Each structure stands twice: as structure tokens, then as C-alpha cells.
Amino acid sequence: MQKTHQTTRILALMAISSLVLGLAACGQGGAAKTDAPKAEASAATSAEAKDAALTLVTSQPPVVGQPVTVTLNLKGQEGKPLGPDAIATKHENKVHVMIVDAGLEDYTHVHATPGANPGEWNVAFTPKLARSYKVWADFELGSDAPAPKAKDEGHAHGVGADHSHDAPKAADAHPQNPSADLLVGSDVAPALTATQSLTSVVDGMTFTLSLGGAATKGQHVMTTLTIADAAGTPFAGLEPIMGAYAHLVGFSEGGASMLHGHPEGAEPKDKAARGGPILGFELHPKVSGTHRLFLQVQKGGKVLVVPFTLVVG
Secondary structure (H helix, E strand, C coil): CHHHHHHHHHHHHHHHHHHHHHHHHHHHHHHHHHHHHHHHHHHHHHHHHCCCEEEEEECCCCCCCCCEEEEEEEECHHHCECCHHHEECECCECCEEEEEECCCCCEEEEECEECCCCCEEEEEECCCCCCEEEEEEEEEECCCCCCCCCCCCCCCEECCCCCCCCCCCCCCCEEECCEEEEECCCCCCCCCCCCCECEEEECCEEEEEEECCCCCCCCCEEEEEEEECCCCCECCCEECECCECCEEEEEEHHHCCEEEECCCCCCCCCCCCCECCEEEEEECCCCCEEEEEEEEEEECCEEEEEEEEEEEC
16 A cells, blocks of 8 residues: 555656646747747848938038039948948939928939048039928949849839839849938928829920829829820920939928839830830829929930929828
8 A cells, every 4th residue: 555655656746747847848938939029120120220321411501593512421230331332223323312492392303423431422402492401312222233124114112112013123232212401591481282283384395194093191003194295296205314214203291201213114225215105103102191293304305304293192
């Protein structure tokens, strides 16, 4: 009888030991699951740290009607200067610079050239208004190796949009759109009129945008541009400009949000190529409200800037 009790006690102790070991194993498994989200968070933080920072320096205080050199200081992860070797060529240039006043009336699209020091990029700019301006730098981090082209390359996106359906890019390409304020004067810009206007006449040419649906925050909307000359005849003589038949840039009120895109379809193969009379864009506004769009095209060697007003719901 005593031997039976002893055997029972041994079996009980073995069961308790097994239970303790099982709980310990579960505890280790729980710790592993807890650590996994931390690893993901670290990866997300690292990706966000790649975002570029932009600061501005001018050669002199900006004055209306006088050219000024604006130096853009671009820095990447951990404050590393972003020079030519760190930025890929996109549409024939490395850094596209969009400058617009707070009233979205005075718009300039220029290309920056490398400055004397690492991370410095220079542009020339002549402000027309004594207001605050927003300066946007549009570029991609990555090697300068040519990326493969898709059949239908180029369409407009809002900053931060999903580009997963774009043409393939270099493996390490990373789109960047930092911005900074530039004060030219203290004049207060008028508020935009919240009336949609998608037809504009510039230099005798009529430009019309037609939406494939309602323009809604965070949603893609197909947009068709039609072009006619002074006689109303469809115009198919758009010349290549910065590697495309057109550039469409849009800003929300105050220039707080920006989109930059190019027509759907094949891009110009050479300078003799011509485009029109119909071009398609895919817009993806990131914020609601009134937007000013600027279409940039070239005809007969002359660059035309065509304004539109888009109301996003």
C-alpha cells in the first residue's frame, strides 16, 4: 500500500513538472509574438526615415519682379546630403521644382542644378507677387540606372499615392516630395473661388479637361484633355517638353498638397514626335477642397501654362 502511494506521488510530481514546462514554453511563444510587431514598427520607422527634408536659402531677399537664386538643401536619412549620385534621373532631370504662391496664381516649374556643396540644388526664380510661396521638390532616390518602361507610362498622382501600377522603376527608387515656404512679401492671398472651371483658352488654343467621374479625396479619377486651335480644329502638334507631351501639376489651397503627372500612353521617342489632340491623365487628389491645376505644354517652341480649377469632394 505504501509503495502504491509513493508511485502515485511520483506520477503527480511528473505531471506538475510537465505542466510547468508547458507553461514556460507558452510564455516563450508569447514573447516571440510580442516581439514581432516591434520588428515591423522598426521597419516602418526606417522606411519613414528615408523621407527627404528640404530647407531654402536665397542669394538675396526675394523682391517682386527681380530674379533670385534659391538654393534647396536636400537631406535624406540621418541628415545625409542628397547630391546627384543619390537621385535618379526622371523625365530628363533629377530634381523638378514647383513654386507657387499662396493664392495659386503665380506658378513656376523649373529644374534644379547641383550647387557647390553636397545636397545643394539651385534654381532661378522671379516672383510676380508679394506673397508667401510654397516650394516643392519632386524627385526619386535611387541609382541613375535607367528603369524599364511599361507600355503605358505616366499619369498623375497626388503626393503619397500608391504607385504600384506605375511603370517599373529602379529597384531602389523612392519618390520624394518635400516642400518649404518662401516669403516674398506680406500680402494676403485671396481665397480660391470654389467654382469648377475645366476649360481654358491660352494663346488662341482651347484646352478642356473632362472627368470620368466625380473628383473625390483619396480616389483615382480618369481625366481627358482635348486640345483645339483657334479655328476649333483638333490640335495634334504638341512638342515634347521635359520628356513628355504635357505636365499636369495641381495644388490644393495655399499649395499645401501637390500632384504632378504626365499623360497616359507612350512618351515621345525624339524631339520630332508630336502629341494630341487627346491626352489622358489619372488624377488622385489627396485632400478635398478647391484645387488649381496647371497644364504645361509646348507649341512652336513656346511654353504655355494653362490653368484650371478643380473642386474635390
